[in-house]
Amino acid sequence: MNRNHLFALTTLIALSLATDSRAADIDFENDVVPILEEHCWHCHGEDEQESGLRLDMRPKMLRGGDSGLPAVVPGKPDKSYLIECVNHVDEEMAMPPDEDKIPAEQIDVLVRWIKEGANWPGQMDLVDEEETDHWSFQKVVRPDVPGDGSNSNPVDAFLRERLAQENLDFSPAAKPRPLIRRVSILLTGLLPTDQETSDFLTAYEADCEAAYAQLVDRLLASPHFGERWAQHWLDVIRWAETNGSEANLYRKNAWIYRDYVTRAFNEDKPYDQFVREQIAGDTMGAGEATGFLVAGPHVPAATVGREPTAIRQARADRMDEIMQTVGASMMGVTIGCARCHNHKFDPISISDYYSMTGVFQGVEFGSRFPEFSDDHPRKQRGKELWQQIAQQRWALRRTGGWEENWGAYREVHFAPKLTKSMRIRFKMHNVGLDELEVFGPDKKDVNLAHSRTGTEVSSNSPDGVDGRYPVGRLIDGEFGTMTWRVSFDKDKKERAWVQLDFSQPQNINRLRMSSNREYFYDTDYLTKKPYLPRYEFDVDVLEEDGSWKPWTGTWSVNKDLNKKHPQRKQALTRIQSAIDLLAEEGPRPSFVGRFVRPDVTRVMHRGSPENLRDEVAPAGPAIFGGDLGLDSDAPGPSRRAAFARWLSKADNPLTSRVMANRIWHHLFGTGIVPTTSDFGTAGAMPSHPELLDWLAAEFIQPTVIKDANPWSTKTMIRLLVMSDAFRQSGKPTKEGMLADAGGSLLWRFPPKRVEAEVIRDSILLASNSLDPSVGGRSYRIHNEKKTYAQWEVVNNHGPQTWRRMLYQERMRRVDDRIFTAFDFPDCGQVRAKRPVSTTPLQALNLMNSDFVLEQSKLIAARATQDSGGDETKSIDRCFELLLGRQPADDERTACLELAKANDLSLVCRALINTNEFAFLP
Template structure:
């Protein structure tokens, strides 16, 4: 059997030990993340499941056990302690909820598995519980937002501190140096001396681009003795395309970035990688952070979105994809609870990432410690209720919308011209209508030849024949305005006044449609502008209104009813990219409209549609229809050459009481019209003229219907009026809109009724007047239209994005329970009350250079743009503080506020609060530039200090360890281990295999034989095609074992501070992983390309490449000895030791396994 690694045992043990760092003693206080887990997960279970019988509210808690304090649980009840931290088998509470032999709690029924898992994990974590007053000692104070806000530092407005005076002025390079130095001097400490230039350039490279410098880059830096040497390096790396890859990975940790949904089958998140690429591009472009935040919250609503400088696509909308990167359940049993869990995750990511607050701890009750109420939590829910999920054609979205507006403008320009031409051509014909109606009746009653009758009355035989055909059709359709005359024409006695009066009375007595007892959700014939929600322009920019002159692609008509109508211009749209899995896999991006959100009340929902399409009822915002449940949310409409709209019913009775909106998407290239949506026990009656009920007769006055001549004249008068309204391009208010649309359609769509064309196709009237005919005008319009369309975009990639919907506020859920029938009050959408109060009060900070597109109050929709405006308001102290603290954390190894995601009471206080505010205000005043903030800190003396080693003498080290053992005062640089991605990228960099290609679909993760499970994807190549780690696929159920070992976070929620563990798996991976050994071989092969180099020189080069420093004489001697030992192991002749790839590969492998390789000094 082939050996993976042939390193001697003593070398392996030495390497394992070299990676071992003495573990830090466990802190007495629980970590903020552990306390957050308790507040979000554990306390709600205890309150909802245990307090009824086991709390201080009971005079005699059952069994003597209380579960409302840690001390009470540790003390236990009659049979022993309820909890033994870290020991689930000895904790009675765990035995009880698992229905063990001693107890079965709660007695009403066993807890759901997920709640048992929460309690088990909590005990395993050591039962973290925040320090608080025991409830048995008396009631705690009521929630007092103002008091909490006043008592905690993070709610205080930004305040520009005075720059502190220091003794050692010569040490100060940047203002930040003063804040650090003054505390060091107060503590009797001196800052560490500067790091040597080799250490410094290595640190800068890893911090800025996540790759080591080449020996040549190090040599160039060493040669540069100018005061700006470091500044040049920093500026160059800030402009490197790799900067965005390095700092983009930091941001993706906050957004719990992944490319699959997790749960059972780990379905792909379509286009997730587009968000990753957006982040990298934005960071490289130094998009101001306030704009970056706005793009995340409401990039789809920005009035002037940021465009990609090269391809001109909409960058801003891509930011909203972060909302949908969380784990989803594909077939939830409780669809409403699933929604609240998804929203909880979205609020968690939003509040931690941008505000540094644990808002989701207020899901079930007011926050136990912070100035965050339960209403605050549900106020944020409303923004999510008012917004939906979609895939957007982001590459062509702006171009398509521009083209749609151009086409609309073109129509608006040509429509009155064509309408005027038609009116002019038909005016004379409309004035002769009475003659033709009477002549047609004569022809029908007499049976005489129509041509002869036409000749005798000096009428056109062609037109009279056309009228006879038209009346034959009208006789079949009671809704046709000519239906009444068709009946008269075929009734021999209609000329008699009594018979005519009888016919008129009969038609006038036709019953009116009964008032619908159900609820109209949408009526596209009279839709308010703020209820038009379209993903793309397939349905145009608005519904077609009744009476609109439709120019079409060659045949003119007038819209008989209002509808959202698919425009065939967009039939050839192509989607380039991934689609949703399962039943929603049909192409929806750019081709879908949705209704407002409504509450399902009756069960049956009815759609008045014509054509073929898909209808998706998005109940409780569910959008992953892949499992055995909820299949009834999909409905398909017919097609099959339908000639008229019809009601289609979808049964949703299983979701009564739930929120829903409906999404309509055409099938393939088929036509789809959506007229209305209603809900009720039965479908509404069809509206006129679809109901085939005569209406025209009801418009006639007694005088107009006294005889046939008067009746024919009444028809003529109304057609003449319609012709004039066509000329004026507006509907005659004296006529019913639907009836006038019918009259207009006869004028427009049936030219043979009104004029006789010449051989050249132009009407006789137009030819006589020397005017351009309507046909010629329409041909010119079609040519102009095709010219626009020909240049239009058709193919686009898709990405996740928000889709703004109707305004919806969320109810406060009592105890966070979505299944309870009783809910709390509706909570209006807003930012946290404590923040909004300061914004309203107008507390000021120095003027900032705001870069976002100005946001104005939104009367409709979700209100996310207004939320973004509040978030980025310079008076809001959180975003700027949180972001500069994150930057400090990544550059110095620990934030000024160590709990980077939690500025609240359960987090850690800032070590240098004045510095934090100084940096935050500087950040705002500097245009929210992340690059400039990083540059300023890197050029400080604080950043450039040494971390230890020979640069610090023993006495200085001893004093520092004694007075600042955790380096909270930053008396030296922090020794930091590289992240898993950087370690892997550095290995590829050394081997020469690193592919610097940017962007594009992720490379599938390499799967080992042990990575099994449902939804297992195809395995990617071992080396990931040499791509940087940020471009490797991240599938929730199949995460890279190497990345997990080196603490790449599980993408569940925001992680601004990664764990830094020290486990044997890390050393074992570097020793045994096939990727590492393969890259070691490639590194060796690359180093041996140049022949006739002494082994010592080659060893020097390897050390320079791996550690950015030359090897010492002892290291060269040890390496030579190692080469000889390995040569003996492989049986290599002495004269081949300098060229044998195997032994050099082993040496390269050893260097990759050294502690120095994976740490920044």
């Protein structure tokens, strides 16, 4: 409720209570019922409940309607939405509308009735508890495996039972050549090499079961397994390396989260731990994992501007992005639908929504140094470099102060000094600072100047240029465009000064200044990068006798001392070198979210931050038992850790179901629940509900594969790809098409076009150009740009791009001019399941793009070299490299004619354009 509405309602209620303070108690039957019957029950009664609101039962009144606000709060008419509506405080929600407004004296009766406790004879003990019988909201119970045990794999038993109801069975087993191609692509995203295929065919002929099992185990152990399955996860959470706003700024070092996901799948990190780390990894030595929380798009402060209402709205929008990410990926529930009102389909209220935002109130989109465990490689390398920096600092300390350039800020070191106040007198006529930090030798990482420590700041220009840049921004802990900016006439003597008054005397020895630290930490690739000046200033400190004494100055640090002690130059060079290495090899500021002190969370009526209502505690949805036992005083890390534990518990009805279904979807093309990120009432029903629950239970506690770990993704994948269902042929049959044309019953392996990444990576693999290295910075295909310019593709095919497409810079709202045509996601929306389109542009890109032209020549050259220049053998070799087989006689003849009329690279381009290359066998 905004302030005007609140004032109006409070005034009306106060006048009503004052007028009737001596009136008799309200009689419900005689005083209240006639009012409700005349004005309310025809729209909000037994037969009809507009906006989900029912007013003919007290428990329904207390719950309220779709707005999520209780219509009646006994004893509190000012908190009762019913009174606000009948008073027409907000004309958009005026009830009854227009000229049908309830007379003032009747409203007074309702106010007094609520004030007296909303007594309703016969209904005082009734409670309207939220209940649901929706299948996915029920506890996971492992069903019995059907049949007589003749199926070695329980998955087949469930599927065959359902197929038998339609007089169907599995198709014959797939041939070994298409089988290795299928399982290799689905597990690693890469085609098998011709040598791998040859070895498998030989082993398969000797012992098909053992050969296939060994193949699956090898693929699961491949470092490329994590790359393939990381891409699936990144699709769901909309991960990208730009923010997607008008400026679409780069997210510096966001790739560190991508590498975390790849490692997690390669290491087979238990999924429950995977969930906990992504929500609260900063408390678990896996700080990079919280990149999950800020994976969605957002509008940065520079674009939002300085209007307070716009700032509050943007913050609410960022919280909603987190809700969408958590809801779609881990919970399989459309939480965001409850942002403005109770969920239309599922038992999730607006209070549930804002309780969940309360969990993440301490998260902000931006960068920080990730928290690493002691054995993390970056942490260990960082220790080595910090030791080198400390040694050089010790040497410099004997000669006085010095300055270090950390890219984001300049840090000036001085001899320690105990003081209650300090004053910085700038020598430049223009000064721009987003933050001024002060540190001491005792608590080296504590900013003694931060306003929350009780420090106060003052200046001879407290409001800055044009009164728009208040000096208080210097100590608010916020980096970026919200700066203190001053300007003095360069021809006059007066210059800016800043005074810091500490709450108690502090021992200080460092100053840290920056002009726009957010740009350095969060973005890059700008043609006009933030200017980090070498600030020139003198520092005075307050002595115990109340006098100000000159302490030091940057002129002395940067000029006099270096001239007086020439040996300082070598130490300064070594420090700067170590700083540069630390930024590259050690813990680095990365776009994995930054943490702020969480505010009290309130329900936003109709989703507006200008209409705040009741306070809510951090919690999950009530229907799932989401009470975390926390209140608004709980620290941010504690909130997220408690929520993560609740979400990853084995008895949570959604977590295991959603992930088991997601794994199934990526292997069979469609989930048992086709709407893989919506398990709610509006989502699709499962095609095999018992099988899904069995898989969810098996995921939590494996029983089929001996000694398997709980929550093991690789164990679940192995179970599914070892099934007869997975290994059957994909060829259609007349009986199957008549009974189940969509193939949801899995009477054959469903046909599926491979993703853009598989097409591109397979072409590179065929030409022997693919760089197989795992992890690290993304390769660039884009330009540097001005802040509000657009990204442009400048090189999407050169040798520096010959890594897996997972490592291509992932920019929102940018067409990569080749593979976006193959439904590569924009990352603006959740892509739990990629669409599959067929367009002329796909064929044109695979025939005429610079990438394909270049790679086709390389494949042709490789085939020619491998075959000793023999044209026929070169054709055969091209088939082996791209399709994994030898050509038929008519294919060989046609390709020879094409190669002689043109060149061998055109044959390669033709093969790349075949369905056989682009579809799973």
